[in-house]
Amino acid sequence: MLLDALLSFELLRNTFYTGLLVGFIAPLLGTFIVVRRLSLIADGLSHVTLAGIAFGLFMQKKYTLLFLTPFHTGIIFSIIGAIVIENLRSVYKAFQEIAIPITLSLGVGLSVVFIALADGINTDIFAYLFGSVAAVSRSDLYLILVTTGLVLLLIIFLYKELFALSFDEEFATVSGMRAKVIHYLFIIMTALVISASIRIVGVLLVSALMTLPVATAIRVAKSFKQTIIYSIIYGEVAVIVGLVSGYYLEIPPGGTIVITSAILLGLTLLVKKWYLAYIYKG
Amino acid sequence: MSNTLINVNDVTHRYDRHTVLENISFSVEEGAFVGLVGPNGSGKTTIIKLMLGLEKLQKGSIETFGKPIHKFTNKGHISFVSQKANSFNRGFPATAKEVVGMGLTSKLSLLRPTTKKLEHHIYEALDQVNMSEYANTNIGDLSGGQQQRIFIARSIVNKPRLLILDEPTVGVDTENVEQFYQLLSKLNDELGITLILVSHDIGSITTHVTDLLCLNKSIHYHGNPSDFENMTDEQRSKLYGHDMHTITHNH
Ligand SMILES: Nc1ncnc2c1ncn2[C@@H]1O[C@H](COP(=O)(O)OP(=O)(O)OP(=O)(O)O)[C@@H](O)[C@H]1O
Ligand SMILES: [Mg+2]
Numbered sequence A: 001m002l003l004d005a006l007l008s009f010e011l012l013r014n015t016f017y018t019g020l021l022v023g024f025i026a027p028l029l030g031t032f033i034v035v036r037r038l039s040l041i042a043d044g045l046s047h048v049t050l051a052g053i054a055f056g057l058f059m060q061k062k063y064t065l066l067f068l069t070p071f072h073t074g075i076i077f078s079i080i081g082a083i084v085i086e087n088l089r090s091v092y093k094a095f096q097e098i099a100i101p102i103t104l105s106l107g108v109g110l111s112v113v114f115i116a117l118a119d120g121i122n123t124d125i126f127a128y129l130f131g132s133v134a135a136v137s138r139s140d141l142y143l144i145l146v147t148t149g150l151v152l153l154l155i156i157f158l159y160k161e162l163f164a165l166s167f168d169e170e171f172a173t174v175s176g177m178r179a180k181v182i183h184y185l186f187i188i189m190t191a192l193v194i195s196a197s198i199r200i201v202g203v204l205l206v207s208a209l210m211t212l213p214v215a216t217a218i219r220v221a222k223s224f225k226q227t228i229i230y231s232i233i234y235g236e237v238a239v240i241v242g243l244v245s246g247y248y249l250e251i252p253p254g255g256t257i258v259i260t261s262a263i264l265l266g267l268t269l270l271v272k273k274w275y276l277a278y279i280y281k282g
Numbered sequence B: 001m002s003n004t005l006i007n008v009n010d011v012t013h014r015y016d017r018h019t020v021l022e023n024i025s026f027s028v029e030e031g032a033f034v035g036l037v038g039p040n041g042s043g044k045t046t047i048i049k050l051m052l053g054l055e056k057l058q059k060g061s062i063e064t065f066g067k068p069i070h071k072f073t074n075k076g077h078i079s080f081v082s083q084k085a086n087s088f089n090r091g092f093p094a095t096a097k098e099v100v101g102m103g104l105t106s107k108l109s110l111l112r113p114t115t116k117k118l119e120h121h122i123y124e125a126l127d128q129v130n131m132s133e134y135a136n137t138n139i140g141d142l143s144g145g146q147q148q149r150i151f152i153a154r155s156i157v158n159k160p161r162l163l164i165l166d167e168p169t170v171g172v173d174t175e176n177v178e179q180f181y182q183l184l185s186k187l188n189d190e191l192g193i194t195l196i197l198v199s200h201d202i203g204s205i206t207t208h209v210t211d212l213l214c215l216n217k218s219i220h221y222h223g224n225p226s227d228f229e230n231m232t233d234e235q236r237s238k239l240y241g242h243d244m245h246t247i248t249h250n251h
Helices: A002-008 A010-035 A039-063 A070-091 A093-117 A123-130 A138-167 A169-174 A179-201 A203-220 A224-249 A253-281 B044-052 B096-107 B115-128 B144-156 B174-190 B225-229 B233-240 B245-249
Strands: B004-015 B018-029 B033-037 B059-064 B078-081 B162-166 B194-199 B211-216 B218-223
Touching (some): A010 A138, A010 A203, A010 A224, A039 A070, A039 A093, A039 A123, A039 A179, A039 A203, A070 A138, A070 A179, A123 A203, A138 B096, A169 B078, A169 B096, A224 A253, B018 B194, B018 B211, B033 B044, B033 B174, B044 B078, B078 B144, B096 B115, B096 B144, B115 B144, B144 B162, B174 B194, B211 B225
Parallel strands (some): B033 B194, B078 B162
Antiparallel strands (some): B004 B018
């Protein structure tokens, strides 16, 4: 059974804990990403992270650098990518979504180059693309724990600012908020959460974990606080169901988690429709 | 003793080559209720943005609360209602109460007392704009005028010392407009909040304001509203810098 497996295989246990962590932090940060309409930018950033991972794999293969794992290089690339994106967004003020194709294509381009240099696709890169149930080492888990904790602290600390800036940047600026600094912190937080989530859901689906639970929550929540709480609940359910079913069906968990999220979204919309129809008939 | 809150000194502003403000100087004393009027495109929003630090100063100087504008940080002294209240994100999942609460942000210390303790301020502000019953309604589900009243509540919830309103009553119905002007007078009289109210409807504000400022690229009149009222239409039109015949007559 899974429980036995969880108890006996450390990697599996680490994956499960990581899942719980990212199932919490990704939808939490995702709520701000969705209301600020940055979902696609998160996607661009995840491809830059892939370039970092590919770079790490390449370095590992060619120079056997053991202290710098692909996970670490992924985080570094992600943070650099975040800073580049935020700069592009302020340069192209009037059409900020231009930052998406620029970073996305650059990320994919660099990934292709490094993957080729590292002698092609191997199972490692497959795990990074779609997630894996047994990809998390103990040191990775600790790093993910620290990142999640850091992001959580920042969100608690900057909650009012993030909320006000997402809603009405002009008013927030007049109120004395340092919009620019907070935007940078926010995009770096996004980079950190993406790097942490990639172990579980993979590069291609990481933005889904940040946005699908939020899309579902928005349909039922009555306030911003509720949106956050429901997003986290939907996120955790998707991660737990996705990891368990992925393990049994031998499917990369990225797929099962996202499909669970999509099912939750569909069910929520249906139940809401029935409920409204019921109330209406009274 | 009167205290100067804003001092604008010889400000000129251009967008590309187009000069929109020319040698503007005026000051706003604590306790004043200033009506800033002028036709469309006369530079009202521009001078407001310069005073709020939203637009970069090109020429001249502005002092807010005794400090040069670039050294001033707003810690709840100044609040603002924007002209384009629809600049916010319409699908945003926040209740009216949460939106008004955003106005309290600068009151919160680093330790952040829970908003629960400050909730009565929020209800008080909602009450002042007659929106209490919508406290838990989603902001996107309110009508344009109702949203505008929520933004007005957000701007007064913090009890700022200076409140700047850029055509805040656009989309608000007549009954609520009159009530709103009364609320502004009350804030001014009872709480001593200094007000700058931008409008292009000169007729409906002259009875409320203590100072009238007519702007059209440069300042055409700055003084007492009753002196302005006592002039002939022709003199006023000249000062307003535009034909304002129709505006005063629908008063
Ligand atoms: N960001 C901008 N870039 C270029 N020109 C601008 C910009 N903002 C305003 N202008 C121009 O500056 C002039 C003054 O604009 P402003 O918004 O200050 O007028 P206003 O008095 O507030 O008008 P209204 O009554 O319509 O609100 C206008 O001619 C406008 O076209
Ligand atoms: Mg204007």
